Amino acid sequence: MTEKKQIRAIKGTRDILPPDSALWNWFERSAREVFETYGFRDIRLPIFEQTDLFARSIGADTDVVGKEMYTFEDRDDSSISLRPEATASVARAYIEHGMHTLPGNVKLYYMGPMFRRERPQKGRYRQFYQVGAEILGQSDAPAIDAEALEMLMVLFERVGLAQTKLYVNSIGCKDCRPKYVELLREELRNVKDKLGADSQRRIETNPLRVLDSKLPEEQSIIEELPRISDHLCEACRQHFATLQQELSLRGIAYEQNWRLVRGLDYYTRTTFEVTAAGLGSQNAVCGGGRYDGLVELLGGHPTKGIGFAIGTDRVILSLQEGEKRLSMPGLAVFVAWMNSATYPTAVKIARTLRDAGFSVELLPEEMKFKKSLGLADRLGARYVLIIGEDEVASGNFTLKRLSDREQKKFSDSALIEYLQLEGRGSGA
RNA sequence: GUGAGCGUAGCUCAGCCGGUAGAGCAUCGGUCUGUGGAACCGAGGGUCGUGGGUUCAAAUCCCAUCGCUCACCCCA
Numbered sequence: 001m002t003e004k005k006q007i008r009a010i011k012g013t014r015d016i017l018p019p020d021s022a023l024w025n026w027f028e029r030s031a032r033e034v035f036e037t038y039g040f041r042d043i044r045l046p047i048f049e050q051t052d053l054f055a056r057s058i059g060a061d062t063d064v065v066g067k068e069m070y071t072f073e074d075r076d077d078s079s080i081s082l083r084p085e086a087t088a089s090v091a092r093a094y095i096e097h098g099m100h101t102l103p104g105n106v107k108l109y110y111m112g113p114m115f116r117r118e119r120p121q122k123g124r125y126r127q128f129y130q131v132g133a134e135i136l137g138q139s140d141a142p143a144i145d146a147e148a149l150e151m152l153m154v155l156f157e158r159v160g161l162a163q164t165k166l167y168v169n170s171i172g173c174k175d176c177r178p179k180y181v182e183l184l185r186e187e188l189r190n191v192k193d194k195l196g197a198d199s200q201r202r203i204e205t206n207p208l209r210v211l212d213s214k215l216p217e218e219q220s221i222i223e224e225l226p227r228i229s230d231h232l233c234e235a236c237r238q239h240f241a242t243l244q245q246e247l248s249l250r251g252i253a254y255e256q257n258w259r260l261v262r263g264l265d266y267y268t269r270t271t272f273e274v275t276a277a278g279l280g281s282q283n284a285v286c287g288g289g290r291y292d293g294l295v296e297l298l299g300g301h302p303t304k305g306i307g308f309a310i311g312t313d314r315v316i317l318s319l320q321e322g323e324k325r326l327s328m329p330g331l332a333v334f335v336a337w338m339n340s341a342t343y344p345t346a347v348k349i350a351r352t353l354r355d356a357g358f359s360v361e362l363l364p365e366e367m368k369f370k371k372s373l374g375l376a377d378r379l380g381a382r383y384v385l386i387i388g389e390d391e392v393a394s395g396n397f398t399l400k401r402l403s404d405r406e407q408k409k410f411s412d413s414a415l416i417e418y419l420q421l422e423g424r425g426s427g428a
Numbered sequence: 429g430u431g432a433g434c435g436u437a438g439c440u441c442a443g444c445c446g447g448u449a450g451a452g453c454a455u456c457g458g459u460c461u462g463u464g465g466a467a468c469c470g471a472g473g474g475u476c477g478u479g480g481g482u483u484c485a486a487a488u489c490c491c492a493u494c495g496c497u498c499a500c501c502c503c504a
Binding site (some may be wrong): 006034035064067068084085112116118121123129132151196207209212214240264273282284285286309310313336368369370371374377378383388390400405419 | 429430460461462463464465477478488495496497498501502503504
């Protein structure tokens with residue numbers, strides 16, 4: 001009993017406290033607003049799923065599934081994993097609820113925590129948050145991809161994310177990609193001895209990932225490698241070309257990056273990534289792409305799909321580095337009462353003000369008047385409602401505005417009317 | 429999983445050629461009994477990350493360990 005170990009948050013998890021939480025809420029609210037103008041609707045998904053869902057969709061051999069998932073045995077011995085991302089869950093839900101019968105494309109967005117057991121660093125946590133959107137349906141029209149990217153960039157623009165850069169690529173389809181991968185592998189074998197150990201290993205396991213390498217000494221070699229854009233099949237080439245036209249039509253600035261590959265197996269054709277200012281080496285705030293085979297892979301009808309996931313932690317980090325500040329809504333009225341005789345009146349008026357939607361602080365115990373004013377000030381209240389014996393006797397309450405010390409008397413109905421007008425006037 | 433840097437009060441840090449733990453800010457109280465932000469006075473708050481070693485004596489020197497941070501890796 002004497003030995004008390006400090007209990008702390010698990011490595012890679014953290015508490016998001018006020019006032020930071022206000023910035024988070026604001027960003028998530030902005031995403032909802034923008035997404036809904038594009039016809040997307042909220043979907044709430046489980047935090048954990050059968051391990052198999054992720055193994056089959058993301059790929060059993062990927063790092064995410066192979067070594068980063070929080071997987072455990074449930075009491076009935078089934079294997080469960082905390083979700084490392086949500087696209088797989090959206091696809092699962094799409095199939096499970098027969099959403100292919102819904103009219104048009106199914107457009108869904110989600111937000112919430114994801115879990116990956118990596119070594120934490122700037123912009124990377126074991127419990128991290130994503131805001132994502134998915135479009136599923138029969139069509140793979142490039143306009144769908146373009147609209148998703150437009151929506152994404154509109155959101156970033158709206159929240160004032162600095163120095164955003166959109167990179168797009170096409171990694172081909174199940175027909176042309178394997179041929180390219182084989183070609184790439186052969187080329188890589190020729191230069192194997194000039195590559196680092198990681199890249200050498202990937203020649204056999206996943207040659208595309210070599211393109212991602214940051215090693216300075218490998219850069220000149222990688223630049224000489226065959227590029228996917230020269231080896232797409234006709235359909236994929238067309239798709240990518242039309243996508244670029246669609247982006248220009250919408251005035252979306254982008255940069256083609258032939259080395260952009262994704263680490264999840266389900267991606268096909270369009271892939272993209274957005275980077276922003278103020279981050280460490282984890283500078284991607286969003287990643288996504290097309291996944292036309294995913295629903296079928298999970299046992300549904302053949303379905304096209306595209307989506308993205310925004311790393312909320314990183315967006316917030318970037319906004320904060322950019323000195324983004326929110327004026328907290330704060331406390332509207334601090335109710336200061338004088339002594340036990342005035343207390344019942346204070347309780348009632350506080351309730352009335354709260355019912356009218358104002359943020360109200362009511363002292364829980366008697367306090368010297370001077371002290372309570374000081375407290376109101378430090379709590380950031382805009383007004384102090386003074387309830388002393390005079391006020392109780394007359395039924396008129398004194399409202400003091402802290403910013404300029406001005407005070408007026410009101411009956412309780414006139415008080416609410418006045419506060420509502422004031423609130424509108426100040427824009428607060 | 430690998431590497432590097434850093435661990436003293438809630439926060440920012442001082443003390444570190446060994447000699448019984450400090451400041452500023454914050455918090456709480458007082459000066460101040462119906463009118464705030466200031467000033468002044470005072471209080472609470474620390475197993476100096478943890479364990480071991482050297483020593484008469486360790487926040488300080490040595491070793492180990494844990495934690496945090498950043499980078500590799502991976503990715504949002």
